[in-house]
Amino acid sequence: MTTELHADSIPDDRPRPGEGTPIDSGPHSTGSPATRALGIAVLAGFAMLAYLGLAGTPEDQVQGELVRLLYVHPQSATVAYLGCFFATTGSVMYLWKRSVWWDLVAHATAEIGAVFTAFALITGMLWGRPSWGTYWVWDARLTSTAMLMLLLLGYLALRKLPGDPDVRARQSAIVGLLLVPNVILVRQSVTWWRTLHQAPTLSLPGAQIEGLLLFTMMFGFAVFSGLFLWLTIHRFRVAWLARQVDELAVDEAITARIAEGTPR
Amino acid sequence: MSNTFYIVAGWIVVLGGSAAYATIVVLRGRALSLRVPVERRRWSSSSPNLPGPTDRP
Numbered sequence: 001m002t003t004e005l006h007a008d009s010i011p012d013d014r015p016r017p018g019e020g021t022p023i024d025s026g027p028h029s030t031g032s033p034a035t036r037a038l039g040i041a042v043l044a045g046f047a048m049l050a051y052l053g054l055a056g057t058p059e060d061q062v063q064g065e066l067v068r069l070l071y072v073h074p075q076s077a078t079v080a081y082l083g084c085f086f087a088t089t090g091s092v093m094y095l096w097k098r099s100v101w102w103d104l105v106a107h108a109t110a111e112i113g114a115v116f117t118a119f120a121l122i123t124g125m126l127w128g129r130p131s132w133g134t135y136w137v138w139d140a141r142l143t144s145t146a147m148l149m150l151l152l153l154g155y156l157a158l159r160k161l162p163g164d165p166d167v168r169a170r171q172s173a174i175v176g177l178l179l180v181p182n183v184i185l186v187r188q189s190v191t192w193w194r195t196l197h198q199a200p201t202l203s204l205p206g207a208q209i210e211g212l213l214l215f216t217m218m219f220g221f222a223v224f225s226g227l228f229l230w231l232t233i234h235r236f237r238v239a240w241l242a243r244q245v246d247e248l249a250v251d252e253a254i255t256a257r258i259a260e261g262t263p264r
Numbered sequence: 265m266s267n268t269f270y271i272v273a274g275w276i277v278v279l280g281g282s283a284a285y286a287t288i289v290v291l292r293g294r295a296l297s298l299r300v301p302v303e304r305r306r307w308s309s310s311s312p313n314l315p316g317p318t319d320r321p
Contacts, residue, residue, distance in 0.1 A: 030293030046279065054275065068271045072278040115285050123274040130267050227282060234289045241296035244304045 030237035038230050045223035052216040060213065069127045071216055075224040076119035077145075081187070082228050083113025084148070084179040087155070091176030094169060103169040104243065106176050107159055108235035112228065113179070114152035121145060132196060140189035141197035148182045151175070165246070 031039075053071035060067035090106025093099060124142070125135040136142065155175045161168060190199045202209065202217075209217070297305060 028294050028297045030290065030297065050275070050279070054271070065267045065271060069274045072275060076278055115281070119278050119281055122277050126270045126274040126277070130270050227286075231286060231289065234286075234293060238289055238293045238296060241293060241300050241305070244300045245296060248300070248304075 030234045030241070035230060035233050038226060038233075042223060042226040042230055045219075045226060049216070049220050049223050052212070052219065057212050057216050063131070066127060066130060067213065069123055071220045073120060073123040073127060074217075075220040076116045076123060078221060079224050079228045080113050080116040080120055080148075081183050082225070083109045083111075083116060084152070084183045085109075086232070087113060087176050088178075088180040091173035091179075094173045095177075098166075100169075100243070103173070104236055104239040105232075106173065107239050108232055110152055110155050110176065110179070112231050112235060114149065114156060116228075117145065117149045117152060121149060137196055139196045140193040141186065141195050144182070144186040144189045148179070148186055151178060151182055155179070165243070 049071065053068055057068075057071075059065050063070075086109035087106045090102045090104075090109065093102035094106060121142075124145075128137070129135050155172060158172050158175055159168065189195060190197055
């Protein structure tokens with residue numbers, strides 16, 4: 001069945017392709033003064049963290065030099081959890097409000113979550129090889145993290161499927177609901193099961209991490225949180241621009257269709 | 265291999281990977297913003313007269 005399109009079917013307040021402010025004007029980036037300031041602060045933070053983590057801190061009494069990996073490994077995992085938390089929040093809000101804004105938040109943060117889950121897995125493997133004698137073991141923490149990675153990749157693959165954006169957003173949101181439960185599973189796996197992976201270090205009874213080592217670890221969490229915020233803002237804007245490009249293409253197709261149907 | 269190899273590799277993965285991902289995001293944003301009129305480059309819209317990622321009717 002074909003649908004006839006008429007010029008008056010387009011709302012008057014909606015700019016037509018080619019109208020309005022020229023594309024050439026305005027900033028050509030997703031940045032703003034605030035994101036630039038945040039970016040500089042994050043870069044300075046990483047420089048400081050690299051100095052402290054690689055040279056400025058003493059080695060650990062138990063782990064030796066390998067403790068230096070723990071200034072980036074749990075921090076990467078935390079950013080991954082943050083990404084999953086906001087992706088699930090965005091999914092819930094999309095299903096409730098049907099808001100494009102929340103759909104894009106979910107998309108942006110899920111991608112960041114996937115990137116940092118990969119970092120957490122890789123740095124964990126690099127720590128495990130000299131510590132445990134193997135890169136990988138089917139331990140509850142490692143297995144549940146691998147499941148989280150697969151879930152995130154599935155979510156991102158679903159978002160790339162062609163079709164109605166609203167249907168795709170709804171389907172993605174349903175998958176997005178599974179992310180936080182999976183994060184809880186990852187987080188609690190070391191207490192629910194006997195695992196090779198150690199229990200949470202900072203909340204472990206009797207754990208002794210203090211002084212510059214503790215400061216560096218907490219400073220790392222702050223710097224990585226800043227990076228997460230910076231990436232989320234930029235990635236959200238990219239997702240929003242991509243949606244605008246898609247909508248412009250639809251507008252142009254409608255205009256072309258109207259032009260075809262206009263009697264000469 | 266010495267522990268230094270694993271430590272340096274881990275830091276390179278995280279710092280290098282973060283820098284690479286950030287660069288990809290920024291460059292993609294620049295490329296897309298060239299294709300979108302400035303009035304549509306709004307990250308949030310409170311005005312019903314302007315297109316933006318508002319709630320569906």
